[in-house]
Each structure stands twice: as structure tokens, then as C-alpha cells.
Amino acid sequence: MQYKSQAVAKPYFIAAIGLFVGQILFGLIMGLQYVLGDFLFPAIPFNVARMVHTNLLIVWLLFGFMGGAYFLIPEESETELFSPKLALIMFWIFLVAGAATIVGYLAVPYATLAELTGNNIIETMGREFLEQPLPTKVGIVAVALVFLFNITMTVLKGKKTAISLVLLIGLWGLAVFYLFSFYNPANVVLDKFFWWWTVHLWVEGVWELILGSFLAFVLIKTTGVDREVIEKWLYVIVTLTLISGIIGTGHHYFWIGTPEYWQWWGSIFSALEPIPFFAMTVFAFNMVNRRRREHPNKAAVLWALGTGVMAFLGAGVWGFLHTLAPVNYYTHGTQITAAHGHMAFYGAYAMVNLMIISYAMPILRGRAANSNRSQVLEMWSFWLMTVSIVFITLFLTAAGILQVWLQRVSDTPLPFMVAQDKIALFYWMREWAGVAFLIGLIVYITSFFVSGEEKAS
Amino acid sequence: MINTLKNPANRAWIVLMIATGITWYLGEIGAAGTAAIVAMLLIAFVKGRLVILDFMELRAAPLMWRVLLEGWLILVSSLILIAYWISLK
């Protein structure tokens, strides 16, 4: 570890992995509820399991981003963190707030939770992914602002590099666009319109900048390729991301009551969104092929390559599958969307967090890389989880195609629930792939506790 | 004068200016239909190729890059041609 204050990243990473486990468990519960409708009813209804599954995902990714930033920024800026103490205080606030929110979801009915937490002051609850009660939302903003203050001050007092600049833009964007979760106009079209400014502009905009900067950082460290070369690629990727991603928001504006031109704008620009992801894949492989050193942390390099490929497949290819308006007319809100969501989130954001954790954790624990045995186990977990997500995606895609066919394209369309019954087989297969994913995750966690000969730092 | 014309960029510039004039003139006389469309696409192709080879200086670049850019020009012109051909049917 080059700078003492980088150590604050450690609790963030541990919390991230812990919440990741929770996310997967609730995913399995929901997956089972798809086929056994009354499983765990009334203790955990489907809508609650779904909310917990998606909210835990967002929160663990945010923990990972913050931890990654706390690790990356001091090293890039070549100076200690502005205030490590502040970073630790924010960690506990965020963790407690996050946990309390999840407990709230599980303990009381959602409507009661809304009443208890002052939703009548500003009505912000009840919208997908932004279900958090008002105090949690305010807490997220407060934590984000203090976090941004902390790392921005660090960058300002130290060296300014392209990587930290891109990361800062990404993180500031994340905070700014979250503010739209407080804006809930009575007009449903406007509500949806700006809801996407948080949801879409996060995952298909500013988060990609965070992804790009993390990837660039790990590639510089593990390949020893000139910073100049890597930065040039980073700029290209960032520009392509912003051009395609921002106007690509239009692919959510096809059927919500917005003007017709969005069908063209959304189709054309979102059709281009695979390009920056493709550039990332080319970039990662290119840099690893041109490496000037053999970094002992093979697992981190594997995650770096993996995130490029899987993000391109999940976000790029599976996104493109249903992004053109005439196709989306049939596929909107089917299991095709779920297939895309699973692979894209895992490939782009889960994997990039696992990459930065894989690179940083050994260093935080006082060694350049983990023992061979531990790395082999970690790589096993990589393949288990990645192959499982590929299968989850394929099964959901098959389910989605059937669903579209039976329920929408057919001359004698079936009702929703009847169509769901017909595709139950795929839901079962998806559930088993989910179990394999959980095993992969357990192997991943085990790899942290496997000793063996360590490589000196 | 002869020296000026030795520079491929200068020659390209002159051709590009004249070609633009022709396209504009075709518009002024209200040219329409298959012949006009093909003529205009051909002019655009020639112009685009000059920009690629003499302005972007890809004449001396590895073949792949010439193929990619000139290929783009051919692809776009063909797609437009197909679409216009459909509309004429």
C-alpha cells in the first residue's frame, strides 16, 4: 500500500461483498417465487423480494465505487486522502442507513414504511429502484456529498490525472443525477421522463465513466503500459459513452407519452451504445497483450478482461437486441429486459467492482497479490459466476422470446399468467443457474481465507 | 500555377468545389429520378474519396484503413441507393 489512508477502502469492500451475498439470496428467493408463487408468503412477498434484490445491488455497487475511489484517488493524486476519518464515519452512516432501510422493507408493509418515514413531506417513494424512504434518500445525498468533498479535496491538493478527472466526473454525475429522485411531478409522463435521468443516466452514462477509470487504473498497474496510451483510450471511450448514452436515454421514451421523434433518436443513438463497450474490450485486450510486465495478480487481470467482454455482451449486445423501437414494441417489459439487466449489471458493474477489489484487497492486506492457491480459487469463482450469469441470461432470453411470441405476436395471444405458466421450465433452469452463481460467490469469499505462500509486496 | 497543381490537396480542392457546383446545379434545374440520384451519389462518392485519400492522407495508409473508410462510403451510398430504388418502384 503506497498511502496509509487507502486503508479506508477495506471496510467498503467488505460491506460490498456482504451486501452482494444478500442480493443473491433475495434473487434466489424471487427466482423461486416465479415458479412457486406462495413461497415464503406472506413473510416476504414477491414485490418486497424484488425491491430488496435491486436495492441491495445498487447499494453494494455504490459501496464498491466508493471503496474503489478511496483506494484509487490517493494513489493517482500521489497524496494522502484529505480526511480518512470522514471516510470512515461516512462508511458507518451509509451502512447503518442501508441496513435500516432493508429492515424497514422487510419488517413493515411498504405503505406503512412510507407513512412512518414522512413520505407525505415530499412524495418520492413507490418508484422502481428509487423506493428508498425519504430519510434514506437524504442520507444518500449527504454521504455522497461528503464523499465527493473528501476525494475532490484530495485531487485538488495532489496530482491531477486523466483517470482521476474521469472518475470525479463520473462520481459527481452520479450524485447530481440522483437528485432527480426527489422530483416526482404529478404528471406521469414527466415523472417517468425524469425518473430515467437517474436510472438511465446512471447506468448508461456516468457509471460507465467510473467503470472506464477503474479499468484504466488497474490496466496501468497490472500491464505497465504507458499512461499516455491508456489515457488516450480512456478519452475516446468517455466521449463515445457520453454521445451515445445521453441521447440514448431516448430508448426509454418510446411508449411513455413523449413526442414521436424519440423513437428515432432513441433507436439510433442507443444502437450505438455497444460501441464504447466494444472499445473497452478492445482496449483491455490490447493493453494486456502489450504488457511490459507480468503482474503477480493474475486474478485481477482476468476480472479486467472479463468485465470488458461481459459488459460488451450484456450491456452492448443484449441491450441492442431490444433497443430499436419496432422491436421494443413487442419486447418491452418482458423477460428479454430481465436477461439484459442481469448480464449487463454483472458484466459491467459487478465485475468491475470485483476487479478493483481483486486488485486492491491483497495490497490492503499487505501483499502484492494473493497466494497461488487463493488466486486459483478466485479464478474458479470467476468462471462459475460468469458462466452462471451467461446461462441465466440465455434462459431468460429463451423465456422472453417465448413470452413475446405467446403473449404478444401470436394471432391468439395468451393472457400474461397463462404465458408465464408455459415458460415455467425456463424459470426453473434459471433458478438452478442462480444456485450455481451462489456457489461461485461462496468460492469467491472462500478465496479470501485461503492462505499459502504469499507474494511480497 | 503548375507547381500549385502538383500538390494533390490543391487538385482535390478544385475538383471538390466544381463537384459541389454540379450537385447544386442539378438541384436548381430540378433533376429527379433514377439518373439524377445515381449521378448525385456518384459525385458524392468521388468527393468523399478525394477527402479520404488526399485530405485525410489515407492514400499512403495501411490498406485496412483505406478499406474501412472507402468501404463506409460505398456502404452508405448503396444503402441510400437501395432505399431510393424502393421508393421509385
Next chain:
Amino acid sequence: MNTIALDPAEHHVKRLPGDLAIWFFILAEMVAFAVFFSSYAFARAKNVEMFNLYQQTLDRNLGALNTLLLITGSWFVVLAVQAAHRDDQKSISRNILFGFLCGGGFLTVKVIEYAAKFGAGISLSTNTFYMFYISLTFFHFMHVILGMVILAVLWKQSRDGAYGAHNAHGLESGAAYWHMVDLLWIVLFPLVYVMR
């Protein structure tokens, strides 16, 4: 580490001017426009009368004038790159400046054109033809602005003597982007303003 030893002779023969990353970027941009151009053409095929009717309301003279401005602007930038290869410092920045001014001329003409159209109450929702006309030209408009920002940076750098016979990489990269802006308009002008 040993970098790949390039045969200097061969290196001279086959060379991609500018940086690989900028060419990747240019290709991505060109793909974007290719999709846009063909969308226009196929949307038109479904609605030929309407497209032909409203195409008549566009100002072809201004469109052609803008083509000339972009071509000339591109030409100046080629002269700047050639000057760099000759190490003619003064000529580099002067030609970049002329290229930049041509871009400024393009924007001015375009703003006049837009003012007339928007003044007549035309918007993205008027009809499909105008939707494409505004989207395509405005998307291109933004590229002209980006190209001019790049030229401004090149101009500043060239004034500081950053470019010469052995250091034209950055200049060539920026120039390639500027030529792309020109190339796109060369297709866009006949497609939207003239072909029917």
C-alpha cells in the same frame, strides 16, 4: 521492454497519419452517421411525397455555400499539416486559423438557415422530414463545433511551436477529425437538400 522494431523504410511507405485512438473514434462517429443517413433514406421510401414536398422548402443555396466552406476549411487544414512536414511554423498556425474561420462561416450560415426555419414555427414534431432535417443537421452542427474546438487547441499548440517535421502526430489526429466533419457533410448535403 523492446518495442517492436519497425523497419524504417516500410514504416515510411505505409503509415496511418495521426493516432490510432482518433481513428477508432472517427469510425464510431461514421457508423453513427451511416445509421442516421440510412434511417433517413428508408423513412423517406415510406413517405416519398411528403419528403419531396418539404425538401423544396430547404435553402439549397445556403447548403451548397456551406459545402464550399467546409471543403475549403478542410483544405486549409491539409495545408497546415503539409506546412508542419516542411517545418514552416508560420504557415501551420495561419492555415489552422483559416480553417477555423471557415468553420465559423459554416456555423453562421447554419444559424441563419435555422432562424428562418424555427421562425416559421418548424420543430422536431412538425413532420418526419423536418424531424430528420433538424436532427441530422444539428447533430452535424455539434460536430462542427467540436471540430472547431479541436482546431482552436491545435492553433494554440502550433503557436507554441508544438508541431514540426518530426512531431505532427497531434496535428494529424485533429486534422483527421476535421476532415471527417467535411466528409459527413459531403454525403448529408445531396441526401437531405438535393436528391429526390
